[in-house]
Amino acid sequence: MGTGAGSIVEFDNVGLRYGTDREVLSDVSFTLYPGSFYFLTGASGAGKTSMLKLLYCAQRPSRGVVRMFGNDMITLPRQRLPEVRRRIGVVFQDFRLVPHLNAFDNIALPLRIAGMSEREIAKPVADMLEWVGLDQRADAHPATLSGGEQQRVAIARAVIARPEMLVADEPTGNVDPEMAVKLLRLFEALNRLGTTVVVATHDVHLLRKVPDSLIMRLDKGRLSDPTGALRYPPRREGMPR
Secondary structure, eight states, X not given: OOOOTTOSEEEEEEEEOSTTSOOSEEEEEEEEOTTOEEEEEOSTTSSXXXXXXXHTTSSOOSEEEEEETTEETTTSOGGGHHHHHTTEEEEOTTOOOXXXXXXXXXXXXXXXXXXXXXXXHHHHHHHHXXXXXXXXXXXXXXXXXOHHHHHHHHHHHHHXXXXXXXXXXXXXXXXXXXXXXXXXHHHHHHHHTTOEEEEEESOGGGGGSSTTOEEEEEETTEESOOGGGSOOOOOOOOSOO
């Protein structure tokens, strides 16, 4: 597969196995472009979570070529991994909020790690709390938040540093259908600003909720419908700057 003009992620005949087990991903090839919205779908056990681990640099492939933001991820020195990871926001299915931090501090965490001052942090975090509809819950700790509220905090934390790509693993799996649609609208708003969004889901009903989305289907570790290689939606507004 040649280098795609303007692409941010390229997989070329990628395979992944854990230890000596059989491959969980086989001969996977696709290209992701800036500003596109992708659903990654497939039955349970199809390899969606393994694919996402490759996308957010938690795992290296067993074979094949992975390029991200112009970097060959196979040969990239380990000390340069953090610089690539900073360009990617991740929303986990189990939220992974820090239990002893309130909503404000959970969202602020990436900015503090990046060395920003409290004065620099205050407004963007307040704006983000308002954007996800939790401006009245800034002081609430995760244990006192509903599942949908926790997920919105997790989304806000993932995007507070304006990542170029957002990867979400079954983000609507623990919420009711109404909240699922609200969460998708947040992802759409981020996408309208130009962020590439990849949402893994087994819920086929969600696939019709985002009209401009592209669908990649995994079947037993193989990508059977890599439709995301061609579309390049325009940059749009929709999220606080």
